[in-house]
Amino acid sequence: MRATSSFLCTLSFLSALLLGASPVVAQSSxxxxxxxxxxxxxxxxxxxxxxxxxxxxxxxxxxxxxxxxxxxxxxxxxxxxxxxxxxxxxxxxxxxxxxxxxxxxxxxxxxxxxxxxxxxxxxxxxxxDGQAFMVRKSLGLKSADELKGASICVQSGTTNELNLADFFATRGLTYRPVVYERLVEVLGAYANGRCDAFTTDSSQLIAERTRLTDPEEHVMLPDLVSKEPxxxxxxxxxxxxxxxxxxxxxxxxxxxxxxxxxxxxxxxxxxxxxxxxxxxxxxxxxxxxxxxxxxxxxxxxxxxxxxxxxxxxxxxxxxxxxxxxxxxxxxxxxxxxxxxxxx
Ligand SMILES: N[C@@H](CCC(=O)N[C@@H](CS)C(=O)NCC(=O)O)C(=O)O
Structure with a gap:
């Protein structure tokens, strides 16, 4: 038993050496x-x-x-x-x-x-930071809880895409994600009315809002729905x-x-x-x-x-x-x- 475990130890030490994971192997600086x-x-x-x-x-x-x-x-x-x-x-x-x-x-x-x-x-x-939602002022929304059934623009490969799913799942509400790989596409889709809301980190929404042709027509809902450190x-x-x-x-x-x-x-x-x-x-x-x-x-x-x-x-x-x-x-x-x- 002892022989087996010491053999395994040696084996794992050798494989660690080969994989470069051991502290005795110099890391490239x-x-x-x-x-x-x-x-x-x-x-x-x-x-x-x-x-x-x-x-x-x-x-x-x-x-x-x-x-x-x-x-x-x-x-x-x-x-x-x-x-x-x-x-x-x-x-x-x-x-x-x-x-x-x-x-x-x-x-x-x-x-x-x-x-x-x-x-x-x-x-x-x-x-x-924290994740937030931007919507058209004309929708008259006061809170993210009112986004039931909404189509929401979001960028793929972000925490925001995952948080969005959590937010609606925990409230038992339906929504339609409209997903793009690039930020310009997300913003463009929102600006062209292809979705009711745009979600990302709050600071980004503030920045992206200034790039819309009519920033005054858009508001950020007060909810922060995640932690984004x-x-x-x-x-x-x-x-x-x-x-x-x-x-x-x-x-x-x-x-x-x-x-x-x-x-x-x-x-x-x-x-x-x-x-x-x-x-x-x-x-x-x-x-x-x-x-x-x-x-x-x-x-x-x-x-x-x-x-x-x-x-x-x-x-x-x-x-x-x-x-x-x-x-x-x-x-x-x-x-x-x-x-x-x-x-
Ligand atoms: N903080 C989030 C979001 C970061 C993120 O990539 N946000 C998008 C905004 S919708 C962005 O900055 N996109 C710029 C780009 O992809 O060029 C994360 O780490 O996943």
């Missing part, structure tokens, strides 16, 4: 590959205002874009050393799995199946790379909490506050554990500013969308944004 290439490759949305969209000169902007620039800055001290790869909902995970992109930074909901069975890992939450993901199996991307997120959140901004970051290097000194590399060697320079966070903040600055510029009062911070406010202001300390 994403950081080294990115440095060698001289550029980070970031998978982003094909065009979603506020999160990731190119302007008419091909300059990408958005919260997800800033996040890619932040990671590039942490590595190269230069937030422009990044190439953006537009990916639709269906393509996004394959692009990360196959190594076409180093990071997926594209309004993607962190779910258990995505985190545990696709060979990738989410590093945190960049935007707390949106965040960046990396390939599984490279702990250093996960740490770099995760601590980039924590750095922009901590900087907001500590009052470090794009314009004051240089001056804050000589702050007497030990928390600021550790974040900015004036005290300690916190970059070392990431394989980066100790002023890694200075580079991030010089390139894109802190989380609050990026939020306001892309989604908030400095943007056409005017989305309130709400649950994306810092924890100390009543929101959910919270990052572990640098120490």
């Amino acid at each position: 994403t950081l080294e590959a990115v440095k060698k290439r001289g550029q980070l490759v970031c998978g982003v949305n094909t065009g979603l205002a506020g999160f990731g969209a190119p302007d008419d000169k091909g300059n990408w902007t958005g919260l997800d874009i800033d996040f890619c620039r932040a990671v590039a800055a942490a590595i190269f001290g230069d937030g422009t050393r990044v190439r953006f790869v537009p990916l639709n909902a269906k393509e996004r995970f394959t692009a990360l799995q196959t190594g076409e992109v180093d990071i997926l930074s594209r309004n993607t909901t962190w779910t258990m199946s995505r985190d545990t069975s696709l060979g990738l890992n989410f590093v945190g939450i960049l935007y707390f 949106l965040g960046p993901a990396v390939r599984q199996g490279d702990a250093q790379w996960s740490n770099i991307v995760r601590w980039t997120l924590f750095a922009i959140i901590n900087a907001e909490e500590l009052g470090v901004t794009q314009s004051n970051v240089e001056a804050q290097r000589s702050s007497s506050n030990p928390e600021i000194r550790r974040l900015l590399g004036t005290e300690g060697e916190y970059g070392k554990g990431l394989g980066l320079a100790d002023d890694w966070a200075v580079s991030i903040l010089s390139a894109v500013g802190n989380y609050g600055e990026s939020f306001e510029r892309n989604l908030g009062q400095g943007s056409p969308l005017k989305i309130a911070r709400g649950r994306n406010a810092l924890w100390k202001d009543g929101g959910l944004m919270y990052a572990p300390p640098v120490r």
Whole structure:
């Protein structure tokens, strides 16, 4: 019996070695590959205002874009050393799995199946969202519960398609899904009256509503029918790379909490506050554990500013969308944004 189990142990150790799953086998380093290439490759949305969209000169902007620039800055001290790869909902995970992109930074909901069975890992939450519905004002609807029998436009390969089914099933209501693979098709179908409602994440509905020819004629129903924690993901199996991307997120959140901004970051290097000194590399060697320079966070903040600055510029009062911070406010202001300390 003992002989058999030790034989099985040896066998599984050998197969783990062959499969490269054992910790004794060196993992290929994403950081080294990115440095060698001289550029980070970031998978982003094909065009979603506020999160990731190119302007008419091909300059990408958005919260997800800033996040890619932040990671590039942490590595190269230069937030422009990044190439953006537009990916639709269906393509996004394959692009990360196959190594076409180093990071997926594209309004993607962190779910258990995505985190545990696709060979990738989410590093945190960049935007707390929830699914909502948009309808024509003329329908006079007040709540999503009144959508019984409605035709609803939704994009395939999204959590929204699945949540939609749950929403109607739990209420025992009928509906007709009208499903497309691309966002432009979904929006076009809704605009042309091929469905009564359009459903996706609330922030996206706000952005897409502005693209309709008659935005005033459309309203968002007040219900949020799901949790959509949106965040960046990396390939599984490279702990250093996960740490770099995760601590980039924590750095922009901590900087907001500590009052470090794009314009004051240089001056804050000589702050007497030990928390600021550790974040900015004036005290300690916190970059070392990431394989980066100790002023890694200075580079991030010089390139894109802190989380609050990026939020306001892309989604908030400095943007056409005017989305309130709400649950994306810092924890100390009543929101959910919270990052572990640098120490
Ligand atoms: N957060 C949801 C939805 C994300 C998503 O892909 N939404 C669609 C909006 S309908 C989108 O951004 N589409 C853009 C595209 O496919 O190019 C998810 O992770 O599944």
